[in-house]
Every structure is written in C-alpha cells, then in structure tokens.
Amino acid sequence: MDGDGVSLAERLRSTIASGGPIPFARFMEAALYDPDEGFYEQRRIGERADFVTSPHVSPAFGELLARQIEEYRELLGDPASFTVVEAGAGDGTLARQLMERLPERAGRRVRYIAIERSSHYREQLRAIPGLEVAGSLRSFGRIESGCLIANEVLDNLPFARLRHVARGWAELFVGMDGAGRFVLVEGSPSSPSLLAHLRHAPPGTEVAVSLAAFDFLDALASLFRRGYALLIDYGYRGASERATPVHGYRTHTIDLEVLDAPGARDITAGIDVDALAAHARARGLAVFGPVTQRDGLLALGFAELDEAGRRRQVEAIDARRGIESVRIFSNRNRARQLIANEGLGGFWFLGLGIGTDARPRAFR
Numbered sequence: 001m002d003g004d005g006v007s008l009a010e011r012l013r014s015t016i017a018s019g020g021p022i023p024f025a026r027f028m029e030a031a032l033y034d035p036d037e038g039f040y041e042q043r044r045i046g047e048r049a050d051f052v053t054s055p056h057v058s059p060a061f062g063e064l065l066a067r068q069i070e071e072y073r074e075l076l077g078d079p080a081s082f083t084v085v086e087a088g089a090g091d092g093t094l095a096r097q098l099m100e101r102l103p104e105r106a107g108r109r110v111r112y113i114a115i116e117r118s119s120h121y122r123e124q125l126r127a128i129p130g131l132e133v134a135g136s137l138r139s140f141g142r143i144e145s146g147c148l149i150a151n152e153v154l155d156n157l158p159f160a161r162l163r164h165v166a167r168g169w170a171e172l173f174v175g176m177d178g179a180g181r182f183v184l185v186e187g188s189p190s191s192p193s194l195l196a197h198l199r200h201a202p203p204g205t206e207v208a209v210s211l212a213a214f215d216f217l218d219a220l221a222s223l224f225r226r227g228y229a230l231l232i233d234y235g236y237r238g239a240s241e242r243a244t245p246v247h248g249y250r251t252h253t254i255d256l257e258v259l260d261a262p263g264a265r266d267i268t269a270g271i272d273v274d275a276l277a278a279h280a281r282a283r284g285l286a287v288f289g290p291v292t293q294r295d296g297l298l299a300l301g302f303a304e305l306d307e308a309g310r311r312r313q314v315e316a317i318d319a320r321r322g323i324e325s326v327r328i329f330s331n332r333n334r335a336r337q338l339i340a341n342e343g344l345g346g347f348w349f350l351g352l353g354i355g356t357d358a359r360p361r362a363f364r
C-alpha cells in the first residue's frame with residue numbers, strides 16, 4: 001500500500017485504465033522496485049526468503065572472487081588506492097565475504113562501495129562496518145582504479161519483451177481483461193532503440209531486451225580510469241542459442257506467471273551474454289570470456305580449495321573429531337553446487353577491461 005492505502009496492483013490498474021497498456025519494462029520496474037511494495041523492497045534473498053545466490057550457497061564464492069580482485073590489483077600495477085564497487089549488493093553477503101578477505105596493502109584498506117537500488121537493502125548494508133553505500137552507479141565521480149562486481153543483477157534490470165510476429169517485431173505491453181486481470185497485449189515497439197538490438201529470429205521467437213543493461217554498461221565504461229568488471233549471471237549465448245523464457249521466483253520455486261500480484265515475486269530473464277559483450281566492445285572496453293561460472297571458479301583455484309578442505313576433513317576423521325569432519329564434508333558439498341553444470345556452474349562470467357586489456361585469471 002502507498003501512503004493513501006492504495007495497493008500497487010490498484011495503482012497499475014488505474015494507470016492502464018486511464019492511459020492504456022504499459023510497456024512490460026514499466027510493469028517490471030514497478031513490480032520489483034516500487035518504494036512501497038516492490039519485490040526488492042521486501043526481504044527476498046536468503047534461505048528463508050525467495051531465492052539464494054552463489055554467496056549464500058557457499059563462502060567459497062567470495063574466497064575465489066577475492067583472489068580475482070587481488071589479481072586485478074596486481075594487473076593494474078598495485079595502485080595506491082583501489083576501489084571495489086559491488087553493484088546490486090543485496091543483503092551484503094558477498095560484500096562481507098570479500099571485505100574479510102581483501103588484505104590491507106601498505107597500511108591501506110580497499111575502499112568498498114555497495115550500490116543498491118532498494119532502500120530496504122541499503123539500510124541493511126549501512127550496518128556493515130567499513131562499507132560505503134550508494135543508490136546508483138552514477139552517484140559518484142570517476143574512480144582512478146578499481147573493479148566492479150555484479151552478481152545476478154543484470155537479469156533483474158527491467159526489460160522489454162518483443163515477439164516476432166508476421167508483420168515484424170511486436171512489443172508486449174501489459175493491459176487488463178474485463179475482470180481487471182493483467183494480460184499481455186501486442187503493440188508497436190515503444191522505442192526505436194529496441195529494434196536496434198534484435199537479431200534475425202524465426203517467427204514466434206520471444207526475446208527480452210534490456211535497455212537498462214546497456215545503459216549499465218555505458219555507466220560502467222566511464223566509472224574507472226583503469227579497471228575491471230566481472231558480470232556474473234545466468235543467460236544464453238544470443239549469437240547461437242535461443243532466449244530463456246521470462247519467469248518469476250517465489251519461495252524457491254520457478255513461476256511462469258509474472259503478471260498476477262505485482263511485487264509478490266522476482267521477475268527475471270536470462271541475459272544475452274553475446275549482446276552485452278558486443279555492446280561493451282562498441283564502447284571501447286576489452287572483453288574477456290564469457291566463460292561458465294564453473295570454468296571461471298576452477299581457473300581461480302576451486303579444486304585446490306576443495307583439496308585443502310578434503311585434507312582438513314581427513315585430519316578431523318583421524319583425530320576422531322566427528323562433528324567437525326561432518327561439517328567440513330557438508331561445506332565441501334555446498335561449495336560444489338557453485339560449479340555444478342546443471343546449476344550455478346552454468347552461469348556466465350563476462351569480464352570487461354576499462355583502460356586495460358591484460359587478461360584476468362578467471363579467463364585464462
């Protein structure tokens with residue numbers, strides 16, 4: 001409910017009743033980020049909420065990414081000041097893991113900025129000592145050197161939905177049926193920029209095009225004088241694969257119905273990794289990968305980390321410390337989910353270089 005006690009669904013209904021169907025991107029924007037009822041304004045990430053992400057599955061994720069960040073620093077010539085920007089930091093689980101593991105150099109700590117759109121999460125992030133918190137990538141000036149990490153953020157940026165129909169491409173808008181239920185209706189594309197991002201596709205194809213994701217890359221291109229970005233998300237290779245369907249998440253379950261009860265579920269679609277890479281190249285950035293999360297984490301030393309765990313487990317068994325050995329065993333199993341081909345291991349790592357083309361370890 002807003003300050004006048006009107007629900008988000010009611011507000012969207014009256015917008016549609018007075019002005020006609022709205023672009024799906026606008027509906028998604030409201031459903032995820034409405035200040036009163038948006039999905040991300042409520043506590044949604046975590047084991048007891050709607051979904052978990054890699055840092056929630058295992059701290060091995062942060063440990064391996066910290067190695068990559070340390071190497072970024074070296075590749076940039078060990079600058080006196082180095083800033084990590086985490087976009088879409090959510091509840092701060094990854095921020096805590098990384099801040100714990102990034103050492104001081106010459107008495108100076110890494111500066112860590114968490115960017116978070118949801119005011120609910122910004123408040124939570126402000127409680128983490130040493131963390132700077134901001135609402136948008138564009139809210140501070142150019143950074144001399146550093147890196148940006150974004151885990152599962154790009155898939156949550158509002159996207160347009162386009163369908164290849166007999167007369168060309170139609171955009172999907174959200175309208176209402178006679179009973180006031182939200183329904184998809186086809187219309188002419190609301191912006192010519194959308195058409196610029198479409199590839200040849202067979203009739204019936206439906207794709208999600210996120211102008212917000214391209215805008216994110218544009219902001220990133222001028223964020224650092226020299227730096228790196230690691231974008232991690234699920235998605236597909238648009239140059240050779242079909243798009244993944246738009247869907248929702250609610251209490252750890254995939255939900256293909258995304259219109260009913262706006263704010264009650266996540267809305268997401270796999271990112272087109274090739275389209276993002278092409279956009280970054282056109283902005284003059286160096287592109288590394290994409291590689292799968294599995295390959296990226298293996299290149300960062302996942303197997304060695306697991307072997308160290310195995311040795312500790314054997315030692316605990318030999319010393320008859322049963323509970324400890326079971327705990328290590330279960331942690332190793334959780335960490336393996338990060339590289340499982342059918343799960344998180346199939347996510348994409350897309351690396352970008354700003355003012356540098358030295359290839360980072362995750363992509364070697």
Ligand SMILES: C[S@@+](CC[C@H](N)C(=O)[O-])C[C@H]1O[C@@H](n2cnc3c(N)ncnc32)[C@H](O)[C@@H]1O
Pocket residue numbers: 040045053054055087088089090091093094115116117118121135136137150151152153156157
């Ligand atoms: C799926 S969650 C991932 C959270 C975290 N990165 C993790 O791995 O657990 C996506 C997060 O990105 C945030 N977000 C979405 N768009 C954003 C934007 N334009 N700028 C900053 N944060 C954004 C959302 O509010 C949400 O907290």
